[in-house]
Amino acid sequence: MTVSYNDFVVRFANVNGSGSASANGMFAKALFRMGVPVSTRNIFPSNIQGLPTWFEVRVSERGYLGRREGVDIMVAMNAETYAEDVADVNPGGYLLYDSSKPLAEELRRADIQEIGIPLASLLLPEFSDIKQRSLFKNVTYLGALAALLNIEFDVITGMVSTQYRGKDALIGPNIRALEIGRRYAEDYLQSPLPMQVKRTDQLADRIMIDGNTAGALGALYGGATVCAWYPITPSTSVAEAFEKYANQLRVDADTGQRKFAIVQAEDELSAIGIVIGAAWNGARSFTATSGPGISLMTEFLGLAYFAEIPAVLFDIQRAGPSTGMPTRTQQSDLLSAAYASHGDTRHVLLLPSTPKECFDFAATALDLADRLQTPVLIMSDLELGMNDNLSEPLVWDDARSYDRGKVLDAETLDTLPRFGRYLDVDGDGIGYRTYPGTHPEKGAFFTRGTSRDEYAAYTESPEVYEHNMQRLLRKWETAARLVPAAEVADRGQRAGILYFGTSALPMREALDLLETEGIHLDTIRIRAFPFGEEVVEFINHHDLIFVVEQNRDAQMKTLLVTELEINPAKLVSVLYYGGLSISADTIQEQVSEYFTANKLPRLTEVKS
Amino acid sequence: MTFVAKPRVHHPKLPLNEIGLTRRDYEGTVSTLCAGCGHDSVSAAIVQACAELSLPPHRFAKISGIGCSSKTPSYFLSKSHGFNSVHGRMPSVATGANLANRDLYCIGVSGDGDSASIGLGQFAHIVRRRINMLYIVDNNGTYGLTKGQFSATNDKGSTSKKGAPNLYEPIDLVSMALQIGASFVARSFSGDKSQLVPLIKAGLMHQGFAFIDVISPCVAFNNHNGSTKSYEYIRGHSENVVLADYQPAHEEITADYEPGTTEDVNMPDGSILRLSKLDDAFDPHNRVSALNYVQSRQEEGEVVTGLLYVDPDASDCHEILETVSQPLNELNEQELCPGNDALAAINESFR
Numbered sequence: 001m002t003v004s005y006n007d008f009v010v011r012f013a014n015v016n017g018s019g020s021a022s023a024n025g026m027f028a029k030a031l032f033r034m035g036v037p038v039s040t041r042n043i044f045p046s047n048i049q050g051l052p053t054w055f056e057v058r059v060s061e062r063g064y065l066g067r068r069e070g071v072d073i074m075v076a077m078n079a080e081t082y083a084e085d086v087a088d089v090n091p092g093g094y095l096l097y098d099s100s101k102p103l104a105e106e107l108r109r110a111d112i113q114e115i116g117i118p119l120a121s122l123l124l125p126e127f128s129d130i131k132q133r134s135l136f137k138n139v140t141y142l143g144a145l146a147a148l149l150n151i152e153f154d155v156i157t158g159m160v161s162t163q164y165r166g167k168d169a170l171i172g173p174n175i176r177a178l179e180i181g182r183r184y185a186e187d188y189l190q191s192p193l194p195m196q197v198k199r200t201d202q203l204a205d206r207i208m209i210d211g212n213t214a215g216a217l218g219a220l221y222g223g224a225t226v227c228a229w230y231p232i233t234p235s236t237s238v239a240e241a242f243e244k245y246a247n248q249l250r251v252d253a254d255t256g257q258r259k260f261a262i263v264q265a266e267d268e269l270s271a272i273g274i275v276i277g278a279a280w281n282g283a284r285s286f287t288a289t290s291g292p293g294i295s296l297m298t299e300f301l302g303l304a305y306f307a308e309i310p311a312v313l314f315d316i317q318r319a320g321p322s323t324g325m326p327t328r329t330q331q332s333d334l335l336s337a338a339y340a341s342h343g344d345t346r347h348v349l350l351l352p353s354t355p356k357e358c359f360d361f362a363a364t365a366l367d368l369a370d371r372l373q374t375p376v377l378i379m380s381d382l383e384l385g386m387n388d389n390l391s392e393p394l395v396w397d398d399a400r401s402y403d404r405g406k407v408l409d410a411e412t413l414d415t416l417p418r419f420g421r422y423l424d425v426d427g428d429g430i431g432y433r434t435y436p437g438t439h440p441e442k443g444a445f446f447t448r449g450t451s452r453d454e455y456a457a458y459t460e461s462p463e464v465y466e467h468n469m470q471r472l473l474r475k476w477e478t479a480a481r482l483v484p485a486a487e488v489a490d491r492g493q494r495a496g497i498l499y500f501g502t503s504a505l506p507m508r509e510a511l512d513l514l515e516t517e518g519i520h521l522d523t524i525r526i527r528a529f530p531f532g533e534e535v536v537e538f539i540n541h542h543d544l545i546f547v548v549e550q551n552r553d554a555q556m557k558t559l560l561v562t563e564l565e566i567n568p569a570k571l572v573s574v575l576y577y578g579g580l581s582i583s584a585d586t587i588q589e590q591v592s593e594y595f596t597a598n599k600l601p602r603l604t605e606v607k608s
Numbered sequence: 609m610t611f612v613a614k615p616r617v618h619h620p621k622l623p624l625n626e627i628g629l630t631r632r633d634y635e636g637t638v639s640t641l642c643a644g645c646g647h648d649s650v651s652a653a654i655v656q657a658c659a660e661l662s663l664p665p666h667r668f669a670k671i672s673g674i675g676c677s678s679k680t681p682s683y684f685l686s687k688s689h690g691f692n693s694v695h696g697r698m699p700s701v702a703t704g705a706n707l708a709n710r711d712l713y714c715i716g717v718s719g720d721g722d723s724a725s726i727g728l729g730q731f732a733h734i735v736r737r738r739i740n741m742l743y744i745v746d747n748n749g750t751y752g753l754t755k756g757q758f759s760a761t762n763d764k765g766s767t768s769k770k771g772a773p774n775l776y777e778p779i780d781l782v783s784m785a786l787q788i789g790a791s792f793v794a795r796s797f798s799g800d801k802s803q804l805v806p807l808i809k810a811g812l813m814h815q816g817f818a819f820i821d822v823i824s825p826c827v828a829f830n831n832h833n834g835s836t837k838s839y840e841y842i843r844g845h846s847e848n849v850v851l852a853d854y855q856p857a858h859e860e861i862t863a864d865y866e867p868g869t870t871e872d873v874n875m876p877d878g879s880i881l882r883l884s885k886l887d888d889a890f891d892p893h894n895r896v897s898a899l900n901y902v903q904s905r906q907e908e909g910e911v912v913t914g915l916l917y918v919d920p921d922a923s924d925c926h927e928i929l930e931t932v933s934q935p936l937n938e939l940n941e942q943e944l945c946p947g948n949d950a951l952a953a954i955n956e957s958f959r
Binding site for chain 2: 223228436445
């Protein structure tokens, strides 16, 4: 029998609120600590207790971190979803179930292997408390999986000890429950399976962290002092993580006072209003929200664009429109964010693909918002924001200083003959601003959403209005030079593939799959809007570009066509919007089908 | 509006205040509101109050929403920054501004459409947050800029200029502010400077959220017979409960008061707010009785003006959030960034 190592997908099917998350998290973390590349996906309902929830772990020696279709090992712990869970198992895969009750005949499949463990029966004599028995069921299947998959047992027991440090009474029973599972698997099942885990050194110094936590840390390191937010899945953990770390790292040691202010506002309108008010008054501030929140914030975003006030927003995108699927991922806010608000508006978007980029872009966004005096939106999504992702470690250059942009202090104001808030002194479209209270006589101005001249005086003059709108376009051109450039791999192919955000996760695997079919693509990963010169060049250099995005309406393609005046026929959409993250198989299939349908040549070189 | 520009040169005999400034130093640009607009009287009262308190005119943040009232921050304190923001959202912008720099005096000016309709939610929540600011509503019961629609503070049965009656119950912002926990609540009348100026002074010096509802007649759309926000109606139906006078800390209180009981309220900065009780039954420290009184007089068609409630010991938002005494907008990298060593430890916790 051939044994495969570090290459499978396991899915845990549980009932939410049953305590499974901690056991499932430990499973993934154990593999991570054995140096094995893993990616995790929490597929959960918009509910607190009682509905189905799934946790998927992809294990890949080759470091493929995207979602892959099909499940190799199903841990089926939810009777309600049993039928669909069994159906999802790949032929030749495994079904782990609680065999305390026999499996219904109609649910059995001849082409998969059943692994029955009488979890309930095993725990009955061990734990008298019914609640404990239910909780430890999760830990017991973890113990069994350790034996079945050859996971180093002391890695798991070590984790239990760390997790329950301070609640020592829980350590013993947890380890006991792990042992029960392990022993059963060793005594009564064929352990280990031919699908196994093996210690490796793929991960170097990488960490496993969710994008929201990393983004919150970026805001903290980037000097945000005001955070205003309104709870909305999947963005809530950004504000919560900021609060957690600020309470650890931003409290004055002598006085116990806080060097930050967090306001849970009454709604998203208020949250962005607070951010804008704080930024107008010279504090770095941010909010975190999702699509419905962006909709509510649009009026204020237009004000900030026109009145030229910095603001940083995290948009952790979910499936819309309307409430859509609040606990599913999508990249469907691009257009509403890019052009948020009435009138002619355009906003800077940053598009992170990894937790490290969430961290870096958060700090960058605070700099860019100050430099450009405009809102900057970090477009993450549920996939990146709420799941533990493998990431390069977070790094801060201690020599780095904050770019507060063009702000005049009292001394500089004294040297100026006349201060003009909206004067384009440097030709980059960006004026100089002052914070309130800076100087007794100079630098005060009136901020408004109505038209004004270069000295901030109200006017309805058509010429002055158009002059100002043209300057804002110059500022937009400046923004295109300052935002993070796209990542390009151009090896002279005729076709390319353009992607951004979490579509990066399955991309390497998709490209490998396509290469086996003789399809070779150059790549470009967009990291920001407005698009830089490198994006124009890449598109011009290729006959055909696949644009991969996780929404129905090809919003990135629309942005490219509109902003760069590209022939739409050159851009072929690869779309997925079902709410799970896009898989390598989806990308491969759609690209491959296009090649076939259009009779495009494939390179079928034989590798020597 | 007036088209006569104000001369830049001050009259040499204008009196100077304690920091050597005249009242002209506290003024703003020329008002573009209608001649006789109550809002201009409110702006003038703000100018007088700030000048008499000898506050530095550049150390203010003036914030407003949208509407006639919200244009007024241009018309006072031109040496300070102003922000004419979004309709109904002044409270959130003021919250952010105050969080960023707790050392600035924050004045929010709003209207009845701005605060009682589109921004009612924001109004309620800034009261709860206890932002240290003076929140003034120029209350004229009408939408002036869009030409005379009823606002939510207009009394049921009050008629529009064309004679149509208002069909809906009014929202009383004073009652709301009392109920939700404002630590300083007053009502006044734009035509009663002797009452309004001391209230503005006291509100500015109050350490916490101070709310003044100023009935401010709209001469264009709501100053006719049948309107309950007209000059004539308010003069005939207002009842002054508490006369307030504000004395800075270092000044001996020698003002001669009208007969009746007086009461001194010690303000956090050591200054004294002197209250003159006209009605012995009224206690400006009792939120519940203040609310009862306002509403029972309202039943009788009376508009209660004066200081209705003050809690001099109330905490403000910065105290609630336990922020540092230095303004947050002055903190630099050294004070804000935990550094790479701390980040390395955080990385380790994710392995």
